[in-house]
Amino acid sequence: MALYEHVFLARQDLSQQQVDALVEQYKGVIAANGGAVGRVENWGLKSLTYRVNKNRKAYYTLMDLTCPPAALNEMERQMGLSEDVLRFLTIKVEAHEEGPSAMMQKREERSERGGFGDRDRGDRPARSFGDRGPRSFGDREGGDRGPRRPREGFEGGAE
Numbered sequence: 001m002a003l004y005e006h007v008f009l010a011r012q013d014l015s016q017q018q019v020d021a022l023v024e025q026y027k028g029v030i031a032a033n034g035g036a037v038g039r040v041e042n043w044g045l046k047s048l049t050y051r052v053n054k055n056r057k058a059y060y061t062l063m064d065l066t067c068p069p070a071a072l073n074e075m076e077r078q079m080g081l082s083e084d085v086l087r088f089l090t091i092k093v094e095a096h097e098e099g100p101s102a103m104m105q106k107r108e109e110r111s112e113r114g115g116f117g118d119r120d121r122g123d124r125p126a127r128s129f130g131d132r133g134p135r136s137f138g139d140r141e142g143g144d145r146g147p148r149r150p151r152e153g154f155e156g157g158a159e
Helices: 016-032 069-081 107-113
Strands: 002-011 036-052 055-067 085-093
Touching: 002 016, 002 069, 016 036, 016 055, 016 069, 055 069, 055 085, 069 085
Parallel strands: none
Antiparallel strands: 002 055, 002 085, 036 055
């Protein structure tokens, strides 16, 4: 059987109990078609980047699935018919991740990798914006581009 990660977004005006009921409904669909649901993570009510069907927020839920493609197709068909599900995305994976997903990790755990200032620059010295020195505008008259000359075919007056 194939392994999948499935995320769906439920409407903002649902309660958490209604979202849990949706999860149980879709677990039943997967189980009835010969599959199994692993971890289920409720990421909670989050703001959307743009409006989806007049909703500014949505309940995000992640499900790890081990099922045949027919079971996944049936679940996605039912999600497409449901007015409570705004969007869903399924990704086939080689193996399910152990532990919490990136969305559930605490901000401190994610920041252990370091920020922009912690990057290893190798043999290059640290540089600030003032290290460039004075600019050279060239030795030619008129700067780097040379002296100005009039455009061809332009006399400067109205015709």
